Amino acid sequence: MMLARTMMRRVAAACKKGVRNGTPSTTRTINTQMDDSYPILISPSLVSLDLPDIWPTNSSPNEFRSTCRCSNEQTAAIIDGKSIAGEIMSRIACEVWRMKESIGRVPGLAVIMVGQRRDSQTYVRNKIKACEETGIKSSMTELHGNCKEDEVVNVLSRFNADPSIHGILLQLPLPQHLDEEKILDVMSLEKDVDGFHPLNIGNLAMRGRQPLFIPCTPKGCIELLMRSGVEIMGKKAVVIGRSNIVGLPTSLLLQRHHATVSIVHAFTKNPEQITCEADIVVTAAGVPNLVRGNWLKPGAVVIDVGTNPIEDPSCEFGYRLTGDVCYEEAVRVASAVTPVPGGVGPMTIAMLLSNTLDSAKRAYDFT
Template identity: 85%
Template sequence: MPSTRRAASTLMDENCPILVSRSLGSLDLPDIWPTNCTTHDFQAVYKCFNKQAAAIIDGKSIAEEITSRIACEVRRMKESTGKVPGLAVIIVGQRWDSQTYVRNKIKACEEAGIKSLMTELAGNCKEDEVVNALSRFNKDPTIHGILVQLPLPQHLDEERILNELSLEKDVDGFHPLNMGNLAMRGREPLFIPCTPKGCIELLIRSGVEIMGKKAVVIGRSNIVGLPTSLLLQRYHATVSIVHAFTKNPEQITCEADIVVTAAGVPNLVRGNWLKPGAIVIDVGTNPIEDSSCEHGYRLIGDVCFEEAVRVVSAITPVPGGVGPMTIAMLLSNTLDSAKRAYDFT
C-alpha cells in the first residue's frame, strides 16, 4: 500500500466558507455546442503512468478539518443566539452497518457541539410508529435535521415514510423535492445528499477538474448512485451510469477520467476496468470475514485496491475515505438548516 496521502489544501482563513464546493445555481451554464469538436489526446496527460503509486485521498483528515470548522460555527451560534443545531435520528432494526453508522453520526454531533436525539424502533415495528416518530421531530423547533437511517426493513413503505419528512429538515437530501431540484438545472435543493456531496468535496479539494471530464458512476441507488450522477452533471461532467444490467461494464468504466463506485460488491472493479491516471472514489463498504481483526471482519471497497493503485492517479481508501466525509456533510447540512431557522449568518 502506498504511503503517499493527499489531504488537499485545508489551510483557510476563518472568513472562508466551510465547504469549497460551490452552490449549484452558480454552476448553471447554457448548452452551447462547439461547431468543431476535436479529439483530445489524453495519453500525454498520463505519460507518468506506472512510474509512481496513486495518491491516497485522505477523507478522514479532510472530514476532521471540516468538522472543526463546523464546531467553530456552532460555538459562534450559541454565543450569539443561545441556541445550537439539533439532529434527530430514527433507526429501525438491528442491522450492524446501520448501528455503526448511527453511532458514528451521534459521536460526530457531540464533537461538533450539535444536539442529537435518537429513536430506536424494533425491526418488526409498524409503519405508523416510524411516521409518528417523524411527526414528533417535524414539530420540534429545536430539531433542524431528521435522519431516517436507510435501508428500512422491507415491510415498511420507504416512499411514504420519506414523504412525511419535513422538507426543511431533510438533511439527508432524499425528499422528492430535494432530489427533483438537484436534477433540474436552475434549481437549488435545500440539501444535497450527504455521500454524493462528500464525493464532490473530495474531488474539488484534491484539485480534480470535473467540468468536461468523462465520469462513470457504478450503482444507481437512490441513496448514492442516482444523486451522484445528477450532481456530477451539475458540475458539467459527461456521466455514464453502470448497473447490474449493463453490458460490458469494464469497457465503459475504463474510458472514465473519474469513477465513483457504489455497487456494494467487494472487489467488483479490477485494475483492468480503470483508465491509467483516472481518479477513483470508492463508496463501497463491504464487510469481509477476517479472524485476525478485532470484530472478526474487515471492510473493503468495491474497487480492488491493490490493483487500482498501480493504475490510477488518486483513490479513496476503505475505510477512511468517503465514510467520514458523509458524516461531515450531514453536520454541514444540519448547521445550514439551523442557520435558516434562526436567520443566523
Template identity: 85%
Template sequence: MLRVAVALAWQKKRVGGMRMPSTAARAVHALKDENCPILISPSLVSLDLPDIWASNPTPHDFPSAHKCSNEQNAAIIDGKSMAEEIMSRIAFEVKRMKESIGKVPGLAVIMVGQRRDSQTYVRNKIKACGEAGIMSMMTELPDDCKEDEVLNALSRFNEDPSVHGILVQLPLPQHLDEAKILDVLSLEKDVDGFHPLNMGNLALRGREPLFIPCTPKGCIELLIRSGVEIMGKRAVVIGRSNIVGLPTSLLLQRHHATVSIIHAFTKNPEQITCEADIVITAAGVPNLVRGNWLKPGAIVIDVGTNPIEDPSCEHGYRLRGDVFYEEAVRVASLITPVPGGVGPMTIAMLLSNTLDSAKRAYDFT
C-alpha cells in the same frame, strides 16, 4: 504505494471565450481564505452555464480503447483529514451560533431494527454530533414496529423547533413503506436530501435543492479539495441507488462532467469504466472494480463499505470497498481508501447540512 497529501494545483481554464479560474483553482483560493465557507463546493445554480454547441465538428479518427496498464502509483485522498478539517470549522460555527443567539443545531435520528451496519453508522453520526457541539436525539424502534410508530416519531421531530435535521436510517425493514415515510419528513429538515422534491431540484438546472445528499456531496467535496477539475471530464458512476448512485450522477452533471451510469444490467461495465477520468463506485460489491477496469491516471472514489469476514480482526470482519484496492492503486492517479475515504466525509456533510438548516431556521449568518 505513494502516500502523499494531494497537491492542489492552481489551474486556469478558458470557458466560452472568457478566461476564468477553474473550480479547483477557486477551491484553493477559498482554502487560503479564513472567511471562506466551510465547504468549497459552489452552489449548483452558480455552476449553470448555457450549452453552446459546436456545430458540425470535423470528424476525426477515434482512438481505440485505452490500454489499462499497471505501472502507476496513486496518491491517496485522505478523506479522514479533509473531514476533520470540515468538522473543526463546523464546530467553530456551532460555537459562534451558541454564543450569538444561544441556540445550537439539532439532529434527530430514527433507527428501526438492529442491523449491525446501520447501528455502526448511527453511532458514528451521533458521536460526530457530540464532537461538533450539535445536539442529537434518537428514537429506536423494534424491527417489527408498525408504520404508524415510525410516522408518529417523525411527526414529533417535524414539529420540534429544536430539531433542524431528521434522518431515517435506511434501509428500513421490508414491511415498511420507505417512500411513504420519507414523504412525511419535513422538507426543511430533510438533511439526507432523499425527498423527491430535493432530488428533482438537484436534477434540474436553474434550481437548487435545500439539501444535497451527504455521500454524493462528500464525493464532490473530496474531488474539489483534491484539485480535480470536474467540468468536461468523463465520469462513470457504478451503481444507481436512490441514496448514492443516482444523486451522485446528477451532481456530477451539474458540475458539467460527461456522466455514464453503470448498473447490474450493464454489459461490459469494464469497457465503459476504462474510458473514465473519474470513477465513483457505489455498487456494494467487494472488489468489483479490478485494476484493468481503470484508465491509467483515473481518479477513483470508492463509496463501497462491504464487510468481509476476517477472524483475525477484532469484530470478526474487515471493510473492503467496491474497488480491488491493491490493483487499482497501481493504475489510478488518485484514490480513496476504505475505510478513511468517503465515510468520514459523509458524516461531515450530514453535520454541514444540519448546521445549514439551523442557520436557515434562525436566520443566522
C-alpha cells in the same frame, strides 16, 4: 354535446377503417392492431420496470482484456477523506460555538434507526460521535426491525414538530416490509438533511434549481474531488450503482458540475469497457472488489463509496469494512483513490453535520 359525440364517433370509425384497410405508403411500417379494450398507451409504468440490482459473481480479472495495465508499484495518491473531513468538522464546531454564544441555541439532529444492520450501526455510531465532537445536539431513536410503518411515521412526525430539531436522519435502507417512499414523504422538507426528499432530488436534477439540501455522500464525493484539485468539467465520469441514496444523486450532481456521465448498473453489458473510458469513477454498488485494476483507465480518479462488512473475528465488532474497488490493484493504475475505510465515509458524516448547521441557521435566521 351531441355534436361533439357525433364527431368523436366519426373519428373513431375513421381510425378503425384506417387500421383495418391500411393506407398506401412508401415506408415500411409495423402493424400493431389492437381491439378497443386496450388502453391508449401500452408502455408500462416506470415503477413496474424497477428490478433489483443483483450483481453477478465477480469475474476473474483476466477475463476482460483491455489496454489498462497494472504496474508493479503504487502510483496513486491516496485521498485522505478522514483528514479533509476533520478540517471541515473543526470549522463546523466553530460555527456551532459562535451560534451558541450569540443566540444561546445549537443545531439539533435526530437519528432514527430501524433494525440492526451492521453497516447502519457503524454509520449511526460515527454520526452520534461526530455530533458530540462538534457541539451539535443529537437525539437517537432505535426501532425493532419488524416494527410497523406507523411506528416509524409517528417518530418522524414527532421530530418534525420539535423546533429544537433541525435535521432528521432516517438511516437507510429500511427493512423490506416498510414502504420507504411513503415514510420519506412524511419528513419535513426543511429538516431533510439527508437530501432524499423528492423535492430536493428534483431540484438537484433541474438546471437553475437549488435544493435545500444536497444528499450527503454525493456532496462529500464532489468535495473530495474539488479539494484534491480534480477537474470535473468536461471529464468523462462513470457512476457504478444507481441507488436513490448514492448512485442517482451522484450522477445528477456530477452533471451539474458539467461532467459527461455514464451510469453502470447490474444490467449493463460490458461494464468493464465503459468504466475503463472514465476519467472519474465513483462506485457505490455494494459489491466487494467488484472493480478490478483492469476496469480502470490509467490515471483515473477513483472514489470508492462501497462499505461492505466482511466477517472478521479479529476486529473489534467482528467484521471489517471493504470497498467496491480492489484497492491493491487500483493504486497501481489510478492517479488518485479513496481508501475504505477513511475515504468517503468521514466526508458523508461531515456533510450531514454541515447540512444540519445550515438548517439551524435558516431556522434561526442566523448568519
